[in-house]
Amino acid sequence: MKSFMLSYKKNRIGIVLMVVSAHLVAFGQLFWKLSEGSINVSLIIGFLLYGSGAVMMLFAYRKGSLSVLHPVLAVGYILSMFLGNIFFDESIGIIKLCGVIFIIIGVILIGGGDSVE
Numbered sequence: 001m002k003s004f005m006l007s008y009k010k011n012r013i014g015i016v017l018m019v020v021s022a023h024l025v026a027f028g029q030l031f032w033k034l035s036e037g038s039i040n041v042s043l044i045i046g047f048l049l050y051g052s053g054a055v056m057m058l059f060a061y062r063k064g065s066l067s068v069l070h071p072v073l074a075v076g077y078i079l080s081m082f083l084g085n086i087f088f089d090e091s092i093g094i095i096k097l098c099g100v101i102f103i104i105i106g107v108i109l110i111g112g113g114d115s116v117e
Contacts, residue, residue: 007068007114014064015072015111017056022076024053030083064114071110074103 008015028050035043060069078100084090 004112007112011064011068011111011114014060014062014069017060017063018069018072019075021053021056021060022073023079024049024056025073026076026079026083028053029080030087034087068111068114072107074107078103 028046028048031042031046031049035046057073081090081092081096081100085092
């Protein structure tokens, strides 16, 4: 358990930056969808958000281990599911909710799984 907590401490800043990145990317993709494939303000905002997420990812990778940080991007899938429900009335069933639970458990386990000397 001690190495688990040390891994979180070692990668904490990178994990936070990666969560922010995942949110920026998810909102960028939402704006792409809202643009309906046309060149308009929504499309441009989407590119700006997505690009900002990519830049944030670069900063995150400097603050932690790749094997810990990259899987954290999966929180973007969770956010996208809820955004789809809110903006496009997409359904969220029990299977999707189970998937969310698995993603959260996986991110937690991977985040604490970095080998610390």
